[in-house]
Amino acid sequence: xxxxxxxxxxxAQSGLDHLKEETAAELGLKDYKNTYKGALTSAxxxxxxxxxxxxxxxxxxxxxxxxxTQATGSTMTAKQDINQQP
Numbered sequence: 001x002x003x004x005x006x007x008x009x010x011x012a013q014s015g016l017d018h019l020k021e022e023t024a025a026e027l028g029l030k031d032y033k034n035t036y037k038g039a040l041t042s043a044x045x046x047x048x049x050x051x052x053x054x055x056x057x058x059x060x061x062x063x064x065x066x067x068x069t070q071a072t073g074s075t076m077t078a079k080q081d082i083n084q085q086p
Contacts, residue, residue: 020032020048024048
């Protein structure tokens with residue numbers, strides 16, 4: 001069975017395109033929308049996608065009231081972190 005290239009939510013496509021343009025501009029890639037993606041390195045294209053995912057995760061965490069989380073080596077779900085020494 002082949003995967004469909006149709007987005008799950010077609011209405012979200014314009015929002016994702018805008019996020020991609022915004023992210024590429026922040027990374028210093030000018031006119032990303034009209035640039036032939038084959039001329040860019042896979043690292044550049046991957047960097048745009050990775051930053052997009054980071055932004056989406058940060059947005060959801062903020063929406064759910066968790067704020068901006070940092071990797072500190074502690075668990076996020078436990079009320080009391082067992083890794084912390086009293």
